Amino acid sequence: MKRYAYYPGCSTESTAIGLGLSIKAVAGPLGIELEELEDWTCCGSVQYGSLDELEAILVATRNLALAEKKGLDLVTPCSSCFITLTSAGLQLRKNHLLMSQVNEALAVANLEYHGNVPVRHLTEVLASDVTTEVIASNVKYRLNGLKVAPYYGCQLVRPDYGFDDPDFPRSLDRLVESLGAEAIPFPLKSRCCGGTLVIPEEDMALGLIRKLLDNALENGAQCITTPCPLCQINLDAYQSRVNNKFKTHYNLPVLFITQLIGLALGIDAVSLGLNTNIVSPGRVLDDILGAGQEASHGA
Amino acid sequence: MSFVEEVAATHGGENICACIQCGICTGSCPTAGEMEYPPRKIIALIRAGMRGEVLSSSSMWHCLSCYMCTLRCPRDVRPAELAHALKSLASRYNYRIKGTRAPAIYHSFVSSMINNGRVHELGMILRYYLTTNPLVALKIFPVGLKLLLRRRMPLRPHKTSGRRSLARMVKKFREIRGSH
Amino acid sequence: MEPRIGVYVCHCGSNIAGTVDVEEVVRFAQNLDGVVIARGYKFMCSSPGQGLIQNDIKELGLNRVVVAACSPTMHEPTFRRACQEAGVNPYLFEMANIREHCSWVTEDGKRATEKAKALISAAVRRVYYHQPLETRKVTINPNTLVVGGGIAGIQAALKIADSGHRVYLVEKSPSIGGHMAQLDKTFPTLDCSACILTPKMTLVDSHPCIELITYSEVEEVSGYIGNFKVKIRKKARYVDEALCNGCGLCQIKCPWRADSEFDVGLGKRKAIYTLFPQAVPNVPVIDSEHCVYFLKGTCRVCEKVCELKAIDFEQQDETIELEVGSIILATGFSLFDPASIYQYGYGRLENVITSLEFERMVDSSGPTGGSIILKDGLHPKSIGIIHCVGSRDKKYHEYCSRVCCMASMKFAHLVKEHLPEVEVYEFYTDIRSFGKGYEEFYNRVLDEVTIFIRGLPAEITDIAETPEEKDKLIVQFEDTLAGLQRRLPLDMVILSCALEPQPDAEAIARLLNISQSGDGFFMEKHPKLDPVATMTDGVFIAGCCQGPKDIPDTVAQAGAAAAEVLAMISKGSVEIESATAIISEKICTGCQYCKLVCPYGAISFEEENEVCRVNEVLCKGCGLCVAVCPSDAISLSHFTNEQIVAQMEGMLI
Known part of the structure; x- marks a missing residue:
């Protein structure tokens, strides 16, 4: 069992509950132990930094300090948390005055931070630590024939924190392929979904979401998979809004990568939170899993 | 301190003087069409010393933090981080931003997180619509309802005990910075 | 004779004095052991500066001199000469580098001043133990090696050969001509490249003083100025050059x-x-x-x-050994591979091509017979040309490649010449048309209704968003002058790619012991005043191996390199460093390690006394033997232990 400090991020308890549930369901079978930080608080995301750049670093660092006590790599499944926590760590390492001020503030809560926490995205841990070979060897139902558009979004790969190509990443493709599914070519795989501006600037965001859905369908996708909670809600929950606005008929399920892995590992849909997806993945997956099970039994 | 120096001193503004105005940032930006001053132009305005125009502009509030500009910039200017820095400056000096509701949702986000320790989406969104335009909320209601029905929009916030220590730290941090 | 030392601290304008407190340094130097006089002066290398030293030698009876100024590679010869003219042996001079090693590397004036003091103290202590040495001369072998058979190498070889001296021209590909042979027409006069180049290539082939060695690479270089030994590997051609008549x-x-x-x-x-x-x-x-x-x-x-029986499948690589007095490197450039810029789609999107591919396409003797066509064989209706691809970009090459603006405009002109109806768009960030006749050419291309758009394109995509974009290459960019984000559907896009150092530039630099600048191109001795010499005496550079340049500049530089070589040849000899190794016969045990490592073959073993000896004529004073001698029997004049220890002690003031 590889052990990690785990920072779930706020959305895994709410808007991306399917992500939170499916991570808990697949971690054990894949041989990783995620020790959730006790008492963790929101990382602040881009929003906090846009109102107060420096204070935002403090609120992010509270979580880094909690992780440093554990002495483990800090893993988060949320792309926004990933860059917020990583960037806070990098800035502190460069700015000694800020580091001492942050530590002075952390001290009121009996915390301190020395700059020694590697922040890692769950996708990287799955691809590099767990490895696709181990995932493939644990697969019970190969997702043969399932055409999946691997959607990375922006903040998993940009700004470049070095684990995959920022223009044309491959790690999620490899994860999809390790399940027996087909990762279709998806040229827009790391283009923006509209992010949080979907609330205040909905029209603009719907245009971006439509481009992504269109590009995925044009390349033959039966479903989309993503590791990012924000991307998932935009593509999933706003799909009907896109259809309303553009008079289109998209009905493309959007699964978290951990949900897709869970299915291939033979974990039941409810444990993976699949009933919380808005565009129902049922029909597409029934076909594939039905066939997969038969094949497995036959073999 | 001139405006360009003020911006260059922020995280995100470091390399603005190296910009050669090639426009690859604006060309790459998915929301440039919505911006009064897209990234290249905002750098030109900063260097022209136009503080009020820049900080009261809604342009950087349209930034999606997709970092395409940052990836492609040939001069290592980091326009996405520059946008964060400019928003932070605009907030510090209480500029009134016209033409976007993004600042309102950001404020809702931060107050939700400070109050609860973690963000409570429903509370955040309700607060946002109450402070901006409650009628728009009706349009989005079907989306919210679907989320609610699928357990993705909890009614009550998950108040973490960490919120108290977070609030104490923030208070202390403001004192420290105030004294500097 | 008791040492009487003069110390001269140069301000170098504000280069040194802007950081180092020269007056304080002078006061400090005045009090060092053996120092008779210490002075500061604005420019020590100027004629009055040198006069100052010479005057003090006469008036104050100085017999040793220290100048604290720039790098000795810059002005040590200047000051040694000044000493010699005033009657002081040039080896009784020492230089302290307080510019490159001091004032230029910090903004902290206090610490710079302290370091300058330490460097001067070290130089003073060292010069105290200097011994007068005799200047040595070596004769120059009048043969020259030119490496690289592009226009630079061709031009340099012809200039030298025309004076009646022998030139070996080595080219790694099967033919000379280089990149210039691949070009269609040349800006700004639009001469056909082949028309002006091929006559020169023929001249090379027939010149009685040029020995052309193609399909060959330099493998080893030893020796020194005037006396290089070179090993060349001639790859097997499997065709006997003596028999083949080129019938085809x-x-x-x-x-x-x-x-x-x-x-x-x-x-x-x-x-x-x-x-x-x-x-x-x-x-x-x-x-x-x-x-x-x-x-x-x-x-x-x-x-x-083959009627002449010229085919020889048994042919093997052979090694050619040459002796030459000087070497000109003209190894050229290679073209940046734009596939690494993902968003331009080179290699993924059909009809996105490089500048060199377009040159071949538009050449009437090229693969399409000069027809500008798309992958499907049809003529394009619209073409975009992107400048600065891989240039002026910190992720790839920070420098400007200097030829792309003009080449891109030439492309626009050639397109209009071949297909007048085609729309041509130039995507530029800044137009650099600095050469003779270049701005006029820019105006001409503007008049031909080429549309210039100021903006570095963000991406090229085939994902259409409107019906007009279907089946096109769509260039997305900001038109910075109009202040608009735009998408332009085009049929073909040409990427004007950067010129970059050859992939083997580092290996060649190591072979000849010359330096590369940060961008990987070979480094000249001085960027303004010694642009074709290198830090290795007798090795010169010309053309794009020194940095991107156009044909006129390349040819001029090749001529300059040839002039340097001819000057050396006609002088006939050159002064070389006097430092040589000295073996103490009393201590030498005859182990011959020194003989093994000597790169100049200057050490021989004397069987009779079982000791090694140094041939002073051959010794270059490199010091390798000193370092390997297990019994500490070898010392190097001008680098004796006494001198070096004194220098270190001086440093630790």
Whole structure:
């Protein structure tokens, strides 16, 4: 069992509950132990930094300090948390005055931070630590024939924190392929979904979401998979809004990568939170899993 | 301190003087069409010393933090981080931003997180619509309802005990910075 | 004679005095042991500066001199000469580098001043122990090696050969001509590249003083200025150059094809081939990676059709050894591979091509016969040309490649010449048309209704968003002058790619012991005043191996390198460093480690006394033998232990 400090991020308890549930369901079978930080608080995301750049670093660092006590790599499944926590760590390492001020503030809560926490995205841990070979060897139902558009979004790969190509990443493709599914070519795989501006600037965001859905369908996708909670809600929950606005008929399920892995590992849909997806993945997956099970039994 | 120096001193503004105005940032930006001053132009305005125009502009509030500009910039200017820095400056000096509701949702986000320790989406969104335009909320209601029905929009916030220590730290941090 | 030392601290304008407190340093130097006089002066290297030293030598009876100024590679010869003229042996001089090693590397004036003091103290202590040495002269071998047969190498070789001196011109590909041979027309006058180049190539081939060695690479260089020894590996051509008359029948009959290097993959060539029809020498080579005889042991069609029996499948690589007095490197550039810029889609999107590919396409003797066509064979209706691809970008090359603006505008003109109806768009960030006649050419291209758009494109995509974009290449960019984000559907996009150092530049630099600048190009001795010399005496550089440049600049630089070589040859000899190794026969045990490591063959073993001896004429004073001698029997004049220890002690004030 590889052990990690785990920072779930706020959305895994709410808007991306399917992500939170499916991570808990697949971690054990894949041989990783995620020790959730006790008492963790929101990382602040881009929003906090846009109102107060420096204070935002403090609120992010509270979580880094909690992780440093554990002495483990800090893993988060949320792309926004990933860059917020990583960037806070990098800035502190460069700015000694800020580091001492942050530590002075952390001290009121009996915390301190020395700059020694590697922040890692769950996708990287799955691809590099767990490895696709181990995932493939644990697969019970190969997702043969399932055409999946691997959607990375922006903040998993940009700004470049070095684990995959920022223009044309491959790690999620490899994860999809390790399940027996087909990762279709998806040229827009790391283009923006509209992010949080979907609330205040909905029209603009719907245009971006439509481009992504269109590009995925044009390349033959039966479903989309993503590791990012924000991307998932935009593509999933706003799909009907896109259809309303553009008079289109998209009905493309959007699964978290951990949900897709869970299915291939033979974990039941409810444990993976699949009933919380808005565009129902049922029909597409029934076909594939039905066939997969038969094949497995036959073999 | 001139405006360009003020911006260059922020995280995100470091390399603005190296910009050669090639426009690859604006060309790459998915929301440039919505911006009064897209990234290249905002750098030109900063260097022209136009503080009020820049900080009261809604342009950087349209930034999606997709970092395409940052990836492609040939001069290592980091326009996405520059946008964060400019928003932070605009907030510090209480500029009134016209033409976007993004600042309102950001404020809702931060107050939700400070109050609860973690963000409570429903509370955040309700607060946002109450402070901006409650009628728009009706349009989005079907989306919210679907989320609610699928357990993705909890009614009550998950108040973490960490919120108290977070609030104490923030208070202390403001004192420290105030004294500097 | 008791040392009487003069110390001179240079301000170098504000280069040194802007950081180092020169007056404080002078006061400090005044109090060092043996120092008779210490002075500061604005420019020590100027004539009054040198006069100051010479005057003090006479008036104050100085017998040793320290100058604290720039790097000794810059002005040590200047001050040694000044000392010599005033009657002080040039080896009784020492230089302290308080510019490159001090004032230029910090903004902290206090610490710079302290370091300057330490460096001067070290120099003063060292010069105290200096011994007068005799200046040595070596004769110059009048033969010259030119490496690289592009326009730079051709021009330099012809200039030297025309004076009646022998030149060996080594080229690694099967023909000379270089990149210039691949170009269609040349800006701004639009001369046909082949028309002006091929006559020069023929001259090289027929010149009695030029020995052309193609399909060959320099493998080893030893020796020093005036007396280099060079080993060249001549690759097996499998065609006997002496027998072949270049009839070309073998190429016609050969049934095997491969991508043409010369046509950058746009065309095919045979497995036995010449690079291009006007190749010099006009002797084909067999490409053993594509020749089926080499792969499977059958075929030999070329051998059967060759009446002169010039095909020789048994040919082996051979090594040629040469002795030359000077070397000119003219190894050129290679083109940046734009596939690394993902968003431009090179290699993924059809009809996104490089500048060199376009040159071949538009060349009337090229693979399409000069027809500008898309992958489907049709003519494009619209073409975009992107400047600065891989240049002026910190992720790739920070420098400007200097030729792309003009080449791109030439492309626009050529397109209009071939297909007047085609719309041409130039995507530029800044237009650099600085050469003679270049701005006029820019105006001409503007008049031809080429649309110039100021903006570096963000991406090229084939994902259409409107019906007009369908099946097109869509360039997305900001039109910075209009202040608009735009998408332009086009049929073809040409990427004007950066010129970058050859992939083997580092290996060549190591072979000749010369430096590369940060960008990887070979470094000249001085960027303004010594632009073709290198830090290794007797080795010169010309053309794009020194940095991107156009043909006029390349030719001028080649001429300059030739002039440097000719000056050396006509002088006949050159002064070299007097430092040599000295072996103490009393201590030497005759182990001969020194003999083993000496790169100049200057050490011999005397059987009779079982000791090693140094031939002072051959010794270059490199010090390798001193370092390896297990019994500490070797010392190096001008680098004695006494001198070096004194220098270190001085440093630790």
